[in-house]
Amino acid sequence: MSFTKTRWTGLGFATWLLVVLLTGCGTPSTPTANTTPTVATGSNDTLVIYSGRSEALLNPVIAAFEKAHPTIKVQLKAGKNNELAAAILEEQANPQADVFITTDMLATINLAKQQVLMPYQIPGTDAISSEYKATDATWTSITTRARVIMYNRDLVSASDVPTSMLELTDPKWKGKIAAANSSNGSFQAQVAVMKQLLGDTQTTAWLTGLVANDVQFFGSHSDVRKAVGSGEFALGLVNHYYYELQAHEQSDNNVGVSYPDSKAGQMGVILNTTAVGIIKGAPHAQAAQLFSAFLFLPETQSLFAKLNYEYPLIPGVATSEGLTPLDSIKTVQIDMQSVATNVADAVQMMQSAGIP
Amino acid sequence: MHSWQTLIGTLRRPPSLIWMVGVCVAIIALIPAIYTVVRAFEAIGNTPLPPSKMLQSLIINTVLLASGTALLSGIIGISQALLIERTTLFGRSVWRIIAALPLAIPPYVLGICVLALFRPRGIIEKWLHTTLDMPYDTLPFHGIFGVWGSAVVLALSISPYVYLPVAAVLRQGSNHLSEMAQLSGTKWHTQLRHVTLPIIAPAAGGGMLLCMLYALADFGVPALLRLPTFSTAIYGQFTGQINRGGAALLSLPLILVTLALIISEERLAGRGGVQINRSWRPYVPHVLGPWHWLAQWGLTTVSVAAVGLPIGTLLFWASQAPSANTIAWGTLIQTGLGNLLFVTIVATITTGLAIAPALLLRRGGMIGVILTRCSQAGYALPGVVVALSVVLVVNRGISTLAGSLIPLVLAYIIRFLPQAVQSLDAAFMQIAPAIEEAGQSLGRSAASVLQRIMLPLAAPGIRAGWALLFLSMIKELPATLLLRPAGFDTLAVRIWMPASDGHFAEAAYPALLLIVAALLPLTLMLSTHHHPSTSKHEEAAWKQS
Incomplete structure (x- = not known):
């Protein structure tokens, strides 16, 4: 008889666990769950970047940033824009990323609509034309x-x-x-x-x-x-x-x-642009702001222009030699907000x- | 078989702790699978269905790839086992090891090498063009793409899943039937068809089904060789869209096909029965004679393609000077060590969790069997789908964990739990119920019997199972790609990221490291295979009963 008793204990426990797991859906989680190693302690010695750009194209810029800010260690997760946008939405309860770099303005606009980006007026971006940045400063285009x-x-x-x-x-x-x-x-x-x-x-x-x-x-x-x-x-x-x-x-x-x-x-x-936004609730917001500003330094913009042959958005930064100038050809003029x-x-x- | 079951039936039930753990494990394994199916049905209403033409080609590609891989693996694995275990082949002990070596090389690494060498305008076609003046497009290099290219690469990589069990049966199985056939003067091919093949059929069938499951789930090889399958399509939906509905929807057919295969595997495994080693005698090997060279040539060709080619290519890339300077050795070694630590921990957790289901399968009666089957849900979920389902559940249920390491650990556990349960079940199977019963009848509690009899006796099997888990986990790619937190890298990811951008030389160092790391557990596994200590237990058990 004791066998059946144990079996019932097991089944009862199972039902209990099932109920807990299923009703747990939607209820706010307990703070005890916050013990994962990647959770910030408020320090700014780390910077977590989600990037829709491939690693190879972003690594030189990250290397330059780490050289300029030796106390900050950058952690990069490169993937597809939408894959990472979905991750940012899913991590809203406990944001893991500080900065999101996209290769597509439309994905950026659509993500910004979900209220997961933190407004930040990045120094040095005043000269960027208004169609290339958010009116609420949640994102700013880096290159074209x-x-x-x-x-x-x-x-x-x-x-x-x-x-x-x-x-x-x-x-x-x-x-x-x-x-x-x-x-x-x-x-x-x-x-x-x-x-x-x-x-x-x-x-x-x-x-x-x-x-x-x-x-x-x-x-x-x-x-x-x-x-x-x-x-x-x-x-x-x-x-x-x-x-x-x-x-x-x-x-x-x-x-x-x-x-x-x-x-x-x-x-x-x-045309399209790469863009940057800081995640709302970013665990290392200060480092994120430093990095965002770093992207628009003439030296960094020049890196994008020379290593990746992109069109820099900061006036005065030279494009790579031999690149077809965009102002000499007809380009699509369209409201990207509505295209998004x-x-x-x-x-x-x-x-x-x-x-x- | 029947008397064993009645015997087991009289045994005391497992302690309630085992039941509790078993139930928890089943729930952890089952909820993501169920939830993915629920989300798929939810999505039918509001997510546009994939166009039927695309669905059709996905089904055809996936089914052809799975059956082609199983067929080729079967041919390779069975021939290897027969030649090595049943003939006077020269160098058998060396061939035994070589035939298992492909397990140390992830299929996507072989895929990367095959792609770089054999693609149109690849290394080989260019070499033919520049040194031999052969015009481009003379040879059909396009043939590496599509179903057959992928099936060949996969089969070369995973044929040990057929070779190992078949060779084990041939080595340890009862040979008196073959002996009788030999004595009565039957020709070798008649003997092969009527005696040997029926003996190895369950092992070979099981191995080939495993290859089928592997091919259904594989992401890397079809992605590299431009073959759209369900796995690559789900990966595309996962990474290409914010909405998870499309990915869930595409997972549904894959889950169904895989379930059907698992059920047929159950049937096949059930037919095998227990082999009785009452009169074990060494087999008199078939004399190859003049065919010897052909056999050596065949074995060499397969091994060169499966092992020599990737290792040679990787070493060549690694020796290319410019990249050697740019490799950040410190980071790479850190990644490697971190990867080893991670896999060691997760493989150990998974093995620990698998004890309860394996015991329940043995002694838990109907409910135990059902619970164990539930904990094997991961079999029906390819890596991409496991990642998706973990994301879906974490997102709905415990969203504070999103983006941390926990979802990745969960995915590994769910994905590889079936393997762990199966290894442990096999390990426990070697222990005769009589021994367990003896312990209990002498007044030991069930827990004490587990601790002092079952686990020590099953230790070699458990160790081999752990090694197999380690091996599978260190090669895992798609779930890791999708779920890794920023800054968490595995060797597999460090291979895939540069390789998918075409920087092969950069992928070579982590690939070589991964192969070295995989050799450790492989050695452990093979050494367990070679010691017939487990069959000794079995024999002892039989004598006692």
Whole structure:
């Protein structure tokens, strides 16, 4: 008989645990749960950065920051913009990150709407045009990048290179194009902008056309640029600095670039920005402010310009040599705040079209 | 079998502490799985369903990859076991170790090497082009992408899951049937078909199903070799969208397919039965004769592809001078040591937690079996889905823990608990109930019997199980990628991050470190395999009963 008793004890305990766990959902958690090692003690010797930029592109800046502030140790988690945005939303009860760096202005705008970013007027950013920062100072753009088509010069002659995004669906490029997949923020933003400018029908047709053209969708733009550089693909849909990075490689560097849709009558080159925001309730808010300000020092902006070939947003900082100046070409002029509401639909359109 | 069960039935039930722990473990393992399914059904209403064309190709790719991997692993593993254990192969003791070595090399590391070497315009095609003047696109290098490329890479990496159990059966199993067949002059192929294959069938089938489960869950290899599967698609949804609904939705079919496989594994395992070693005699190996060279060649080819190629490529990258200077050795070694410590702790916790379910499976009756099956829910959850489900539960229930190390630890436990329970169950299985009963009838409490009889007797099996856990955990990639707190790195992450950006040389050092780290538990595992101490226990048990 005692066996059954123990069994009932076990089952009773199980039910109790189940009830506790299920009713625990939604009720405020007890402070005793706050014993995780990463929780701040209020000190500012650490800085936790969530970054939608790849590690390789941010590491030089982090190294420079750690050199300038030797007491602060930076901890970086690099991933996709939306992956980290979701993490920030989920960590609201106990924020882990101090600073969020995104590669997509739209993702930043949408995250700021969720009230998880802390307003901070970053010193040195007054000169940045108002369309590139939040009115409530929750985020500020760091650099600008353009959506371009890069090509392999061994495979494509300059005269044949598409001069419009819309030409990528031309059957003559079947199986010859590489692009990022639908989890990529820059590609998502491009489709959201196109949806706004061209309408749903034409954008969907373009996306289905890409899939019909056997475009290879990669997990990252680095894959795209390397595949175009090596000649595995003739064309690559990337941000402009991926072309520059490939062109400056030791080998596989015979690549060219087209800034598409930049002629009169066309929609213009699609621009996007990287941005920074401080997390509300950041455990190391002071370090976060220091880092944010560091991003806009002329030296740092110059690092972005020289190492990553991006367009700095602080006036007076020179762009990398040979970079197509943005003021010489037609660029998309659009209210990004309203485009930001398109993003979820844009991603859905991409996936419905069959883009992985 | 039947008399064992009645015997077990008369044993005292496990102490209530075991029940309590067993129940807790089952709940920890089960809630995320259930919650993911609930969220998936919730999402059906408000998240747009994935387009059916995409779903269709995901299903086809995933099923083909899983069956292709199982088939190839079966061919590789069974041939290796037969050649090594049943023939006069030269160097058998060396081949025994070499055939298990792929376990030390994570499939994604082999994938990275295969990709760099064999991709179109990769190292090999470029070399052919520049030194032999061979025009590009002469050879079909595109073949490495898609289902077959991924299946070959996976099969080369995980064929030890077939080889090890089959070789163990051939080594320790009863050979009198084969002997009889030999004596009566049966031809070797008839003997193979009618005697040997039926004997190894349960072990081989179990191993191949394990390979299938592995292929269903794997993220790294299909992601590298451009094959969209459920795992990569869920990863895409997880990282590409703020809304978790899409990821939960895509997890549903994967969970169902995996569940179906596990159930069939149960069936298959049940057919195996217990082997009786009453008249164990060494097997008279088949004389290979002139076929000897072919056998050596075949084994060498497989091992070179699975082990030589990745290690050679990694060493080559590591020797490339410019990167050697930029490697931050201090950070890397710190990461490695931290990784070892983390995995040691989590593997130990998981082994500890698995004791209760394993005991309940043995003696807990119907409810015990059900509880144990619940704690094996992690089998149905590939790494990506475990990560998702932990995030979903933590987010809804204990959101203060979000972003800390706890969700990652939970994910590891849930993901690898089934493996731990299975190893412990196997370890306990070697102990005859009579021994346990003897302890109890002499007035020992159940706890004391566990502490003084069961655990010491099962120790070799427990150690081997722990080693297997360590090995699996140190190679874990997708859950770690998604759940790691900022500043927490594993060697696997340090391989994946640069490699996914195309910086292969940078990935080489952590990869080599990881392989060295994986060799330690592998040695522990293999040494346990080679000592037939467990079968001695079993024999002793039989004599007693």
